[in-house]
Amino acid sequence: MxxxxxxxxxxxxxxxxxxxxxxxxxxxxxxxxxxxxEGDVQWPLGDALGLSSYPDQDFVELFxxxxxxxxxxxxxxxxxxxxxxxxxxxxxxxxxxxVALVFSQxxxxxxxxxxxxxxLSFVGRYALPVDLPTHEKLTSTSAEGLLPQGxxxxxxxxxxxxxxxxxxxxxxxxxxxxxxxxx
Numbered sequence: 001m002x003x004x005x006x007x008x009x010x011x012x013x014x015x016x017x018x019x020x021x022x023x024x025x026x027x028x029x030x031x032x033x034x035x036x037x038e039g040d041v042q043w044p045l046g047d048a049l050g051l052s053s054y055p056d057q058d059f060v061e062l063f064x065x066x067x068x069x070x071x072x073x074x075x076x077x078x079x080x081x082x083x084x085x086x087x088x089x090x091x092x093x094x095x096x097x098x099v100a101l102v103f104s105q106x107x108x109x110x111x112x113x114x115x116x117x118x119x120l121s122f123v124g125r126y127a128l129p130v131d132l133p134t135h136e137k138l139t140s141t142s143a144e145g146l147l148p149q150g151x152x153x154x155x156x157x158x159x160x161x162x163x164x165x166x167x168x169x170x171x172x173x174x175x176x177x178x179x180x181x182x183x
Contacts, residue, residue: 003113004122004124005113005114005122005125006113007111007112012104012128012130013103013104013127014104014125015077015102015103015104015127016102017092017100017122017123018049018100018101018102018120019098019099019123020097020119021098021118021120021121022097022098022119024064024098027062027063030044030045030098031044031062031100032044033046041054043057045060045100047117048117048118048120049100049102049115050116051114053108053111056106058106059106060101060102060103060106061101061103062098064097065095065096065099072093073092074088074089082128082129083128084127084128084129088124088126092123095123102114
């Protein structure tokens with residue numbers, strides 16, 4: 001299995017889940033982006049993710065799990081976001097405190113791996129389920145096709161060309177033999 005902190009080079013929609021070890025009152029400041037007078041951007045959550053550049057904030061969620069107490073965090077990931085959480089429902093529902101969700105749409109090219117730093121702890125990576133379509137067997141006569149075909153039938157023109165080639169080769173050998181004998 002691949003490292004779950006590695007960002008796959010595919011279009012499959014994924015979410016990385018991180019627990020945030022901060023009091024609920026500090027979550028807003030942790031997730032807030034600030035701009036300095038020099039034009040620099042400071043984003044504590046973006047720094048803690050350990051990426052080469054900040055992800056797109058439109059696809060990053062940061063919240064306290066108490067807001068989903070009645071709905072359930074595993075249900076939020078699987079039903080509301082369509083993620084395949086496998087057998088992790090109990091693990092996800094047992095989480096308490098803050099969580100950060102980073103969806104694959106937030107990541108730009110060149111970002112290869114998360115390297116989370118405190119107060120983040122990696123929980124898991126979840127993806128949309130891959131459903132391969134099943135096809136019913138085609139039963140109509142037009143679907144039968146011509147396979148296997150074998151060798152193609154030789155046309156009259158092809159047969160005539162082969163005969164003419166053989167006759168010319170025979171005559172060339174015959175003439176060469178007569179010239180050699182008479183010479």
